[in-house]
Amino acid sequence: MQKKTIVKISLMVALLFVFSATSFAQTTVEYWTTQTEENRVEVINNLIDRFEAQQDEYKVELVTVQENDIPTKLAAGMAAGRLPAMIESGAENILKLGAEGMLDTNAVNEVVQSIGEEDIYSGALKMLSSPDGGYFGVPFHGWVQGIWYREDLFEEKGLEPPTTWESILAAAKEFHDPENQNYGIVIGTNKDSYARQTFTQYALSNNARIFDENGNIVFNSPEMIETLEYYANLAEFTPPGPNGWRDARDLFLAGRVPMMMYSTYIMDDIGLAATDYAGEEGEMIENLVDKTNFANTMKHKTEAVFGQINGLAFIKSNDQKKVEGAKAFAEFLVTGDNYIDFLHMAPGGMNAVRPSIANDPKYLEHELLEVWGEKSARIASGLNSIGKFGYVGGKVFPEIGNITSQFIVGQTIMRMTESGWTAEEAAEWGQEEMEDALE
Incomplete structure (x- = not known):
């Protein structure tokens, strides 16, 4: 009898242990x-x-x-x-x-x-x-993305802030001095997310979209071709070769470009010199935060904010x-x-x-x-008020993820800036690639 009682107690303890372990796992x-x-x-x-x-x-x-x-x-x-x-x-x-x-x-x-x-x-x-x-x-x-610019240099030259297509291009031409390794602007020209992000703001300001309100791909629209043509023209005043976010950051911090497109992630690099930039492009400009301003709204046919x-x-x-x-x-x-x-x-x-x-x-x-x-x-x-390619007329097109994951916009830009394609040729190529991405 005593042995049975001990066995029962042992079983109860074991079951309690298992239950407790399961309950509190x-x-x-x-x-x-x-x-x-x-x-x-x-x-x-x-x-x-x-x-x-x-x-x-x-x-x-x-x-x-x-x-x-x-x-x-x-x-x-x-x-x-x-x-x-x-x-x-x-x-x-x-x-x-x-x-x-x-x-x-x-x-x-x-x-x-x-x-x-x-x-x-x-x-x-x-x-x-x-x-x-x-x-x-x-x-x-x-x-939020926009154009970070040297307000002090713009004022010296009597230039308007870079908020419109015209003022951006005029400033890029004015400052471009490749013989001394100084350039007018840095925008994305590589097959990466940075190129898509910088290009998007120009496209949105020109009412150029990837989708129409019915979800059809319209990358070869007249508005998109006009934007691609302008972007390729602006890219003539950037440093040689495909440019990414690191080129933008480093050259701006070193004072070799007066304008760059970048997100607000650059604020600590400029404001506190909290950066991993090690001076490869030149010594960092002192008190840069006091000399820098930010144009987060781009104006052309409409106003566009990207983020x-x-x-x-x-x-x-x-x-x-x-x-x-x-x-x-x-x-x-x-x-x-x-x-x-x-x-x-x-x-x-x-x-x-x-x-x-x-x-x-x-x-x-x-x-x-x-x-x-x-x-x-x-x-x-x-x-x-940020806008993006996947949102048109209050409608959401999550299929944009299939396009962005393949870096089609960046590849389209590179075909113009690196291979000399026309805007029309690049737009048609991008149209076909995007349609294929959604099949």
């Missing part, structure tokens, strides 16, 4: 971020530690992925049967994944509603909206615990001090998409934002 949430810099990874890991200290249900596993590698990495993950629970990526990648049916939009909409749509800039919401209503991703942070919204998206999963964990971590990241700490990894580059945070004194108390002064608010103000 942590769910691992794999989170992919495009923030690959060492100092940013350190901040994110600190935030993960903070999140895990506040609850014991979920453990976050951080994976860093280059933005351009997201599509191929996800394809490999799908083949291997291992996909992340949550990704942080640009709008194009998220729209592409949403169009392919890979995202849990219900989970996204629940997080957006929990935050409150009224506390998210409408421009940011638009960039991640689904054609069927709701959203493909939770807006996280954003940047990017990064969002948090949830991959569909049969494991609801992982989905719930991803939602919990997403809400954690966009709340209060957690959000501010994340944004302060790259202030100016990472702008708050929540007005309540953008106006929070804690957020504004950062040396970079203070150095730029009143320009900071004006620079970030474009977030509410």
